Amino acid sequence: MKPSRSAVPILLLAVLALAACVPSGPQMPVAPAPDMAGLLSPETAAENFIAVVDQVEPVAERYCRQMARVSNCDFQIAIDSRPGQAPNAFQTVDDAGRPILAFTLSLIRDARNRDELAFVLGHEAAHHIAGHLTRQRNTAMAGAVLAGIFAQVSGGGDQTVSAAQDFGANIGARRYSKDFELEADSLGAEIALVAGYDPRKGAAFFDRLPDPGNQFLGTHPANADRKRVIEQTMARLGG
Numbered sequence: 001m002k003p004s005r006s007a008v009p010i011l012l013l014a015v016l017a018l019a020a021c022v023p024s025g026p027q028m029p030v031a032p033a034p035d036m037a038g039l040l041s042p043e044t045a046a047e048n049f050i051a052v053v054d055q056v057e058p059v060a061e062r063y064c065r066q067m068a069r070v071s072n073c074d075f076q077i078a079i080d081s082r083p084g085q086a087p088n089a090f091q092t093v094d095d096a097g098r099p100i101l102a103f104t105l106s107l108i109r110d111a112r113n114r115d116e117l118a119f120v121l122g123h124e125a126a127h128h129i130a131g132h133l134t135r136q137r138n139t140a141m142a143g144a145v146l147a148g149i150f151a152q153v154s155g156g157g158d159q160t161v162s163a164a165q166d167f168g169a170n171i172g173a174r175r176y177s178k179d180f181e182l183e184a185d186s187l188g189a190e191i192a193l194v195a196g197y198d199p200r201k202g203a204a205f206f207d208r209l210p211d212p213g214n215q216f217l218g219t220h221p222a223n224a225d226r227k228r229v230i231e232q233t234m235a236r237l238g239g
Contacts, residue, residue: 045109049108057121059122093133112204121192122188122199125191130187199239203227209223
């Protein structure tokens, strides 16, 4: 669904229905269980999310059209209201290629202020604007092909080649994932800033996430690297 001011009562009901069920989580990356003492009320969380979507989505769509890396810039905001979902946000596309920015209710309530929500929304929109899904698929496919060729040259059978292709696809998909995250952090911070929010306050979200450090083949950069990119972006924009 695509929240608007007319959708406030519906979203409020959805948040209220799960107010007592706050799971652990996110995939950006996984966070520990939210601190119940720091959680906003369901009403405030819902109102914050509606306000942020109203301000940030038009800015994200304008950036998408101006950068012209993808053909569809009509963002759809989706709410995952299933019980027990971890705080999470992600970007995908539907069968028609329309970009979907999805948020779990637990992430909406775990956000401490509108700046955090604006940064996360800008970050997820930036993944689509920069064409990261397509670029990730392409690197995965290239990794699978190269690994399959190597296995064949090495005399591997069908099973070995198939396993090598799966491994190669996984390596290929992860090859640029950290770069994509940092790119989305920078563009997402810019989108949030132009929409009227403070990306530095938004980046406080990272302080509640486990630090992935510099893991081999990890999918997310170290939190310090992400915050440094945001500072560089703010300096570039004069913020």
